[in-house]
Amino acid sequence: DAGVIQSPRHEVTEMGQEVTLRCKPISGHNSLFWYRQTMMRGLELLIYFNNNVPIDDSGMPEDRFSAKMPNASFSTLKIQPSEPRDSAVYFCASSLETGWDEKLFFGSGTQLSVL
Amino acid sequence: AQSVTQPDIHITVSEGASLELRCNYSYGATPYLFWYVQSPGQGLQLLLKYFSGDTLVQGIKGFEAEFKRSQSSFNLRKPSVHWSDAAEYFCAVGPTGGFKTIFGAGTRLFVKA
Numbered sequence: 001d002a003g004v005i006q007s008p009r010h011e012v013t014e015m016g017q018e019v020t021l022r023c024k025p026i027s028g029h030n031s032l033f034w035y036r037q038t039m040m041r042g043l044e045l046l047i048y049f050n051n052n053v054p055i056d057d058s059g060m061p062e063d064r065f066s067a068k069m070p071n072a073s074f075s076t077l078k079i080q081p082s083e084p085r086d087s088a089v090y091f092c093a094s095s096l097e098t099g100w101d102e103k104l105f106f107g108s109g110t111q112l113s114v115l
Numbered sequence: 116a117q118s119v120t121q122p123d124i125h126i127t128v129s130e131g132a133s134l135e136l137r138c139n140y141s142y143g144a145t146p147y148l149f150w151y152v153q154s155p156g157q158g159l160q161l162l163l164k165y166f167s168g169d170t171l172v173q174g175i176k177g178f179e180a181e182f183k184r185s186q187s188s189f190n191l192r193k194p195s196v197h198w199s200d201a202a203e204y205f206c207a208v209g210p211t212g213g214f215k216t217i218f219g220a221g222t223r224l225f226v227k228a
Contacts, residue, residue, distance in 0.1 A: 004158070043159075043205065043218040056215065091158055103149065104216060106158030 004107035006092050012113045018080040021110045023092030024073055033104065034067055034077050035091040043091075049075065082114045117142050119208050119219035127225040128196050136191040136222050138206030148189040149207040149216070150180055159205060165189065176200070201226045 005024040013019055025032045033048040047057040049069045057067070064083070069075040079086055089111050093104040118141045128134050140146055147166050151159040163174025170182040180191045189206060203223045209216035 042220040045215055045217075048215065093158070103161040103164060104151075104159070106151075106160070108156070108158050 004092055004094050004105050006090075006107035006110050008110060009108065010111045010113075012115065013082055014115050015083055016081045017114075018078065019082045019086075019112060019114075021077040021090050021092075021112070023075045023077070023107060025075070025092070025094030026105055027073065029094035029096055029105070030072075031095045031102075032069060032075050033093040033095075034075070035093065037089045037091060037109070038087075046077070079112075082112075084114045087112055087114050117208060117217055119206050119217055121204075121206055121219035121222050123222045124220070125223040125225065127227060129227050130198050131195050134191075134193045134196045134200070134224070136204050136206075136224070138189045138191065138219060139187050140189060140206070140208045141187065142208055146189075146208050148180075148182060149209070150174065150178070150189075150191050151205045151207060151218075152176075153203045153205065153221070155202070162191070162204075196224075196226055198226045198228070200224060 004026055007022045031050050034046040035043050036046055037043045044059055046059045047067045048055055052069045052072055065079055067077045089109045091106050091109045093106045095102045095104050120139045122137050149164045150162040152162050153159045162178050163172050163180055165172045165182045173179050178193050180189055182189050201224055203221045205221045206219040207216050
């Protein structure tokens with residue numbers, strides 16, 4: 001299996017622009033997570049899906065952020081409009097959801113820079 | 116509220132020396148505990164996990180961790196560090212409702228020759 005695939009690896013954009021991050025989870029995994037990592041705040045859970053349904057989006061910082069999972073093999077995280085403080089590494093992770101101790105498989109992340 | 120504390124922001128050890136990374140958790144029920152490692156430019160990779168049973172768990176790459184309920188700790192250890200172990204290490208606890216896993220702030224490990 002290719003693992004969790006994220007694109008793009010790097011994104012540089014200007015303030016006010018729309019940014020879309022993409023994620024392909026591991027085939028067969030039922031849960032998908034979006035995390036944001038910054039030096040100041042560490043690793044924060046933004047939202048997670050179970051069977052394509054958003055379960056908890058309480059970590060989404062504000063309405064500028066939205067996430068979708070139209071099918072089991074694809075998810076997007078969109079920021080519109082983007083701001084410099086959104087600069088971070090965004091990780092997507094998936095899991096099998098077969099048990100409470102199920103581990104997370106992480107993608108390599110998208111490094112976002114908003115100028 | 117559930118939380119994970121990694122007291123050390125960074126640690127430097129000499130190659131070949133032993134390593135212990137500290138992790139303390141706050142959790143109302145029986146915790147599921149994890150250690151992940153993140154190499155530069157990469158996502159997190161699971162090193163080991165504890166659910167129940169033997170409180171000393173073995174993981175990949177020669178790492179082990181010991182669960183101590185009385186101290187609410189889950190410290191990561193390695194008897195002899197290799198230069199390739201230089202990375203950031205995250206302790207995590209879950210689930211905290213649904214499938215949410217809470218991560219500590221991470222400890223960055225530097226290995227000197």
